[in-house]
Amino acid sequence: MKENSIIIVGAGIGGLTTALSLHAKGFKVEVYESAREIKPLGVGINLLPHAVRVLTNLGIQPHLQEVAVATKELVYYNKFGKRIWQEPRGKFAGYNWPQFSIHRGTFQMQLLQVAKELLGEANIHTGHCLQSFSQNENKVKAIFIDKETGILKAVAEADMLIGADGIHSIVRKHFYSEEGAPKFSGIILHRGTTMATPFLSGASMIMAGSASKKFVAYPISPVLDENGRQLINWIADLKVNPEDNIMPQDWNRRADKDKLLHEFGTWQFDWLDIPAIIGNASAIYEFPMSDRDPLPQWSFSRISLLGDAAHPMYPIGSNGASQAILDAECLTESLLQHNNAVQALEHYASIRLPATAKIVLQNRQMGPEQVMQIVEDRAPNGFEHLDDVISREELEAIAARYKQIAGFDKDALNQKQ
Secondary structure, eight states: OOOOEEEEEOOSHHHHHHHHHHHHTTOEEEEEOSSSSOOOOSOEEEEOHHHHHHHHHTTOHHHHHHHSEEOOEEEEEOTTSOEEEEEEOGGGGTOSSOOEEEEHHHHHHHHHHHHHHHHOGGGEEOSOEEEEEEEOSSOEEEEEEOTTTOOEEEEEEESEEEEOOOTTOHHHHHHOTTOOSOEEEEEEEEEEEEEEOOOTTTTEEEEEEETTEEEEEEEEEEEEOTTSOEEEEEEEEEEOOGGGOOOOOOTTOBOOHHHHHHHHTTOBOSSOBHHHHHHTOSOEEEEEEEEOOOOSOOOBTTEEEOGGGTOOOOSOTTOHHHHHHHHHHHHHHHHHHSSSHHHHHHHHHHHHHHHHHHHHHHHHTTGGGHHHHHHHHHOTTOOSOGGGTSOHHHHHHHHHHHHHHHTOOHHHHHTOO
16 A cells, blocks of 8 residues: 555554554554653463464564463362363464463563564654644644653654554544543452462463452463462452442552452462462552443544554453454554555454454453353352353353454464464
């Protein structure tokens, strides 16, 4: 296509993956990030096989293998530590690509380093907060400032602009100024990391409990320390009173460890000591689990949305980062297939908007994790025999349906290159 210069707003996972994907196909890309310094923030995330396929094609997989855990299995338990569902993951389930568990900040810094090497550091601008933008028939013009001082940093022009600037996206707000704050689920996520003895397979992802009270844990580093301990990422979900009117915060809000120990103090299982995991965490942060309603439109002539700016979703089914990576691939393919920017961006949105909208809505219903809530509803005092509570067929159907919705059905995915 003739038009090939692109401004990407945001240097998160979605923005950087998009930059690398576009650059690999010959597009001229410049990335603008509002933070003055990109730091390895956050905690653990999972990269599902359909996203790892994209990263592999971009040459990123070797970098991931050095620092990430190739997840072997996903296991759901009730609040008493009794197993509900167990399934292999990634290559252990027969996919052509692994599932990786990794620290979000580690992954972002890997992407940033590769982007600097391939795009050139001069094309990745930090400390540039998008103030405003406009477009005409031929170009997009964007104005960037230092968000702390308000000083003008740059006026950039390109053929297209991609808003990959997160759940509080400035680009999204421009087109949906009346949308308001993200929608709070009524659940607070408490997140931390702890050095602990490996549990189960040493590469297992576990979830225990139900919608109102849940604990998730998985290792995010393959390296063991001198005491044989592994870095474990964990999340403790607690439902709160909606009348508390808790508004979305940033990830730097410290959580009350004693409150969590009170809530999860009896969750000591043969295979995992949850109170010890919580108690030994160096720091715990809390954040309201929030999303936004699916939009009717992402693309507006030469401007479009991507990642959390387009489809912020609950962290259910390990899908948030993976869907942003799929956006990047679809956007690149659409630009290669169409003769002009407007057509390409419309095509991209026509594929990814309905696909991600289904996931957003399914995640509000707990996605594949609904099996834990079903068991809680049917057997709140526990069970002796799982078959008395839920059938194997029902469990398999729920797992398979979510894989279809989220785009990682094994047979369909393995047919791709």
